[in-house]
Amino acid sequence: MNELVLEKLKVLAESAKYDVSCSSSGTTRKNRPGAIGSAAGWGICHSFTEDGRCVSLLKIMLTNNCMYDCAYCINRRGNDIRRATFTVQELVELTIEFYRRNYIEGLFLSSGVVNNPDYTMERMVRVVKDLRTVHRYNGYIHMKSIPGASPELVGEAGKYADRLSVNIEISKEQNLKLLAPEKDHQSVYRPMFYIQQGVLSSAEERKRFRHAPRFAPAGQSTQMIIGATDESDKDILQLSSALYQRPSMKRVYYSGYIPINTYDTRLPVLKQAPLVRENRLYQADWLMRFYGFRANEIVNETFPNLDLEVDPKLAWALRHPEAFPVDLNKADYAMILRVPGIGVKSAKLIVASRKHGRITSSTLKKIGVVMKRAQYFITCNELSTFTVNEAQPEYVRNVLTEKRSSKRESDNRQLSIIFPD
Amino acid sequence: MFVFRYDKTFEGLLTAVFDAYSRKTFPDTLLSEAEPAPMFMEQEYRVVTETGKSTRVWMALNKKLSREVCGMLMHVWLSELPKSDELLLRYMRKVFDSPHSVTTNFTDDDVVQVEKIARKVSRERMHLIQFVRFIKAADDIFFAPVSPIYNALPLTLHYFTDRFADQKWLIYDIRRRYGYFYDLNTAEEVTLNDDTHLLGGKLDEKLMAQDEKLFQDMWKTYFQALTIKERLNPKLQRQHMPRRFWKFLPEKS
Ligand code: SF4
Numbered sequence: 001m002n003e004l005v006l007e008k009l010k011v012l013a014e015s016a017k018y019d020v021s022c023s024s025s026g027t028t029r030k031n032r033p034g035a036i037g038s039a040a041g042w043g044i045c046h047s048f049t050e051d052g053r054c055v056s057l058l059k060i061m062l063t064n065n066c067m068y069d070c071a072y073c074i075n076r077r078g079n080d081i082r083r084a085t086f087t088v089q090e091l092v093e094l095t096i097e098f099y100r101r102n103y104i105e106g107l108f109l110s111s112g113v114v115n116n117p118d119y120t121m122e123r124m125v126r127v128v129k130d131l132r133t134v135h136r137y138n139g140y141i142h143m144k145s146i147p148g149a150s151p152e153l154v155g156e157a158g159k160y161a162d163r164l165s166v167n168i169e170i171s172k173e174q175n176l177k178l179l180a181p182e183k184d185h186q187s188v189y190r191p192m193f194y195i196q197q198g199v200l201s202s203a204e205e206r207k208r209f210r211h212a213p214r215f216a217p218a219g220q221s222t223q224m225i226i227g228a229t230d231e232s233d234k235d236i237l238q239l240s241s242a243l244y245q246r247p248s249m250k251r252v253y254y255s256g257y258i259p260i261n262t263y264d265t266r267l268p269v270l271k272q273a274p275l276v277r278e279n280r281l282y283q284a285d286w287l288m289r290f291y292g293f294r295a296n297e298i299v300n301e302t303f304p305n306l307d308l309e310v311d312p313k314l315a316w317a318l319r320h321p322e323a324f325p326v327d328l329n330k331a332d333y334a335m336i337l338r339v340p341g342i343g344v345k346s347a348k349l350i351v352a353s354r355k356h357g358r359i360t361s362s363t364l365k366k367i368g369v370v371m372k373r374a375q376y377f378i379t380c381n382e383l384s385t386f387t388v389n390e391a392q393p394e395y396v397r398n399v400l401t402e403k404r405s406s407k408r409e410s411d412n413r414q415l416s417i418i419f420p421d
Numbered sequence: 422m423f424v425f426r427y428d429k430t431f432e433g434l435l436t437a438v439f440d441a442y443s444r445k446t447f448p449d450t451l452l453s454e455a456e457p458a459p460m461f462m463e464q465e466y467r468v469v470t471e472t473g474k475s476t477r478v479w480m481a482l483n484k485k486l487s488r489e490v491c492g493m494l495m496h497v498w499l500s501e502l503p504k505s506d507e508l509l510l511r512y513m514r515k516v517f518d519s520p521h522s523v524t525t526n527f528t529d530d531d532v533v534q535v536e537k538i539a540r541k542v543s544r545e546r547m548h549l550i551q552f553v554r555f556i557k558a559a560d561d562i563f564f565a566p567v568s569p570i571y572n573a574l575p576l577t578l579h580y581f582t583d584r585f586a587d588q589k590w591l592i593y594d595i596r597r598r599y600g601y602f603y604d605l606n607t608a609e610e611v612t613l614n615d616d617t618h619l620l621g622g623k624l625d626e627k628l629m630a631q632d633e634k635l636f637q638d639m640w641k642t643y644f645q646a647l648t649i650k651e652r653l654n655p656k657l658q659r660q661h662m663p664r665r666f667w668k669f670l671p672e673k674s
Contacts, residue, residue, distance in 0.1 A: 001632060006639050013646035030583060038584045045661065046551050047672055049648045052657025058643070097636050100563065100588055101555045139584075258651055273651060352525040366533045 001093060009094070011084040015064035015075050016110060018258060037099060037106075037139035039162060044105050057108035057142060058098055062086055062124055066112030070180040071264045072169070072228050072257060075112050079261065088126045095131060099139050106140030106162075107131070117148035125153060128160040142218075145195065147187040154194040155215075158202075163218035163250070166191045171239045175229035179266060188222075192246075195220045199248040219250040226281060227274040228257035228267060233306045234299040237284055241295035244288065254281040280306040287313055290344055291337050309401045314340040317377055318393040325387040328359045328380040340400075341373030373400055422461050423448045427468035431498050434506050435475035437468045438513050447514065451506045478513075485516055490524050493539035499572045500542045508534055546573040550580055552666040555590060556637075557630040563590040566622045566669060572597060582608050595620045622668050637671040644672035 030038055045054035063085035064075045074081065086094075095107045109127060113120050124143060131137040143161040145154055157164055166188050170176035173185045195216060202215035222243065224236060240252040256278035259270045284306060287293040291313070298312050299305065307315040317324065317340050326335050328350055336347045349367045350359060359380045365371060376388045376396045388396050425441070425448035427433040434451075441447045446466070450459060458465065483491055494512070497505050512531050515523045526532050548569070555563035563585070567574065574594050581592065582603055591611070593600030598616060601608045618625065626634065667673040 001635060006635070006642055009639055010642050010646050013643045017647045017649060036585070036587050044547075044551055047644060047670065048658045048662040049644065050655060050658055051649050051652035052654040052661065053647075053649075053652075054661070055644065055647065059647070060643075094639070097632075098640060100585070101557070101636065101640070102553050102565070102585075103640050258649070275652070349525070349527060353527045356521075356526040357528060360528075363528055366527050 001090075001097075005086075005090050005094070008084040008086055008090070009060070011082045012061045012064055012086065013059070015081075015112075016059050016061045016108075018074065018255065018260075035136040035138045036096070037137055039106070039138070039140045046103055046105065056105045057140065058095055058104045058106070059108040060086075060091070060094075060110075062091060062109060062111040062120075062127065063114060064112050065114050067115070068113055068180065068182045070169075070183070071261060071266050072179055072225055074260050076261070088123065088130060091127050092130045092135065096135055096137060099137070104139075106142070108142040108144075110144040111146065113146055117146040118150050118153055121146045121149040121153040121157070125156045125160070128157065132160045140218075142221075145191045147183055147191065149191055151194045154191050155198055158195060158198040158215040159213060161216055163221060164191075164195045164216045165221045165223070166195070167223040168239070169223065169225050170229055171224055171231050171236050172229065175231065179228065192220065192222070192249075196246060196248045216248070219248040221249070221251040221253060223253040223255055226254050226256050226278055227270065232299070232304040233277075233281065233284070234295075234301075234304040236281065237288070237295045237299050240285060241288055252285060254278050254285070276308050277306065280308060280312060284312045292334055310397060311340075313338070314373070314397075314400060317388070318397055321388045321393055324377045324389065325379045326377060328364070328378050329354060339374055339377045341370035341375075341377070422450060422459060422463055424450045424452055424458065424462050424465045425468055426452050426454050426456075426465065428470050429453045429506075430470060431495075432472060432475040433468060433470040434498070434509060435478040436470045438478050438510060439471075439474035440466070440468055441510075441514075442517070448510070451510065482513065482516065485522075486524065493535060496539040496542040496546075496576070497535055499576065500538050501572050502538060505538060508538075542571045542573055542576070545569050545571045546576040548663070548666065549573055549577045552662070552670065553577075553581075553592060554669050554671060555585075556624045557633045558624065558628055559630055561589065561630065563588050564624060565590070565592045566595050566619055566624075567592060568594065568596040568622065568665070568669075570665070574601065578608050593619060595622060641672050 043054070043056050045056050047055040049055060061075075063083070064081070065083050065085060066073075066075045066077055069076045069078050091109075095104075098104045099106070107128075109124055111120050111124055124146075128141050128143055131141065141161045142163045142165065143157050145157060145164050145166045147166060154164070168176075168185075168188050169183075170179060176183060176185065198215040199219060202212065205212035206214070224239070226236065236254070243249045243252055256273035256275050257268075257270065258273040259267070261267065262269070284293075284298045287298060288295060293313075293316070297316060303315075303319075306312055310318070317338065323335075323338070326339050328336060333347055333351050336342060336350055337344065342350070346364075346367050346369050350364075350369075353359060353363060353367070361371070361380065364374070364380070376386070376391060379387070423446055425437050427437050437448070437451065444466070446464075448466070452458075454467075482494070486494075494509060497509055508531060512535050515529070515531065523529065523532060527536075549567055553565045553567060555565045558564050572594075574592065574597075577592075578601060581590070581601075585603070587605070589602075589604055591600055591602045593613070593616070595616070598620075599610060599612045602611045603609075613619070
């Protein structure tokens with residue numbers, strides 16, 4: 001370890017930083033005697049960058065050399081940037097030393113494509129294999145599978161990594177081909193399928209033999225770039241929803257396109273990454289996974305795009321005044337969850353508290369319900385004569401629209417809500 | 422006003438509960454052995470901590486409450502907030518006196534308070550787990566100074582002994598001047614005779630392992646390279662990573 005490695009680290013971290021799928025959740029694994037590390041099962045952030053993002057994993061590329069020329073990527077072969085390559089040994093040692101100091105939860109390994117997908121994948125697999133077998137490292141590993149990699153190497157990777165991911169990047173295939181001519185959806189969906197098969201067959205095995213090896217126990221994830229092409233939120237969320245139907249798919253990440261290769265005329269001219277849109281997509285995704293919303297309730301033919309001014313849950317409520325007010329003393333959990341201002345935790349507490357007596361507005365405040373929002377959508381004893389029905393959705397919308405600092409800036413607010421996994 | 426005096430330990434508090442029930446007098450105020458008596462004191466009783474009594478009370482609580490709620494009571498105790506012992510006493514009485522479960526009754530202020538304080542302490546525990554930074558010392562012991570606002574260090578032991586099982590470490594609370602040393606087998610509570618050089622939260626470079634500085638620099642470099650300059654948002658950073666932890670973070674110093 002020396003100054004040279006430090007330089008490489010700088011180059012390769014820069015190159016990896018735009019990839020957002022960095023949560024480390026999904027596996028709980030106790031340490032084994034004599035080994036280092038455990039995986040806590042929920043993402044622990046060990047630091048926060050100046051842009052407020054969670055640093056959980058050592059997110060790094062093995063090399064930022066790449067033979068491909070994807071328009072949205074800083075590492076594309078046509079770009080004149082500094083290039084570097086770690087040796088397997090260097091990256092392994094770096095991971096272990098960072099881990100021992102509690103800097104990180106684990107490793108997130110990706111790579112540019114050198115020679116061919118399998119050559120690249122093979123070197124990545126050596127890193128994770130060394131960590132697990134030589135160093136008995138027991139912490140979290142997320143490894144990206146290279147599009148086009150062979151089933152054998154994906155299978156090797158799944159033995160050592162907690163999570164594998166293949167990024168879709170662009171949800172419509174013709175758009176993907178436009179921006180990344182060397183890629184197609186086949187090259188993404190195939191490795192995804194290999195991963196799914198690995199996960200399923202290991203689960204089967206483990207039913208019969210308790211100690212059969214696990215395969216990517218934290219499943220797989222993927223990422224889509226938002227705003228580099230003309231997909232609507234409906235296109236995006238429908239694809240997410242279809243992906244979540246698959247047994248091993250755990251998370252879909254959305255990454256607002258950051259205008260980097262501005263010289264490329266295939267890309268839209270943006271002043272800034274569409275951060276609010278990205279945030280709204282995460283909220284919609286959250287509603288699908290934890291609030292029992294279906295994709296077409298959130299976006300559909302009539303409303304193909306998410307409302308940037310109000311969050312998707314409020315937007316749904318405003319479009320459906322007939323579903324309100326919800327009587328908190330009687331309604332079932334699923335309906336309480338749909339009330340703006342009531343989250344999963346509050347909804348559970350409301351249902352639990354009903355056993356002790358009637359819910360009143362002071363109970364709600366103690367529970368942590370955001371009354372400013374909820375008041376228009378609920379009744380409970382003395383409350384609410386002025387619901388969304390009396391007030392009209394437009395009025396409620398105006399009152400609850402998040403204030404903007406300046407009228408002219410339309411989409412530049414910072415991501416203020418980061419959902420835990 | 423009835424006053425109970427006790428030794429301000431958790432066992433002492435549980436003993437107080439035991440004594441209150443056997444004497445059938447319940448204190449309005451709990452004081453340490455040395456605190457001055459309040460003006461309107463009518464009666465005073467001195468609790469003598471007894472493990473036998475405290476264990477019985479704790480077992481009884483464990484019978485009536487879920488593990489999670491018992492954990493919450495422990496969290497409230499470790500908050501060290503003024504009057505949190507009186508809150509616990511009131512809460513335990515409600516648990517013992519009510520035929521129904523009181524733990525989800527959010528119309529009761531004590532229940533809400535216990536939940537609230539426990540959540541704060543648990544957040545501090547999480548902060549420790551996130552922001553502890555080990556410095557490798559020349560003798561190969563990984564040292565981490567901490568200074569939590571609540572006494573949350575004991576709550577992290579399980580996590581740290583599991584995760585860092587194959588390295589010796591010492592996590593030291595410089596605010597309360599005690600810590601835990603893990604010797605590859607168990608973590609024991611320690612108080613250092615001479616800890617003044619550690620109280621600043623830094624380890625002298627002469628005491629560090631040879632490559633420690635390099636790894637700190639690498640971490641710092643990595644951290645800076647990660648920032649997306651188009652998205653700077655220092656407020657969000659502070660919200661997630663309170664300032665009081667920064668002095669222990671190589672990436673922020
Ligand atoms: S293959 Fe990956 S690293 Fe290479 S240009 Fe495309 S996105 Fe970038």
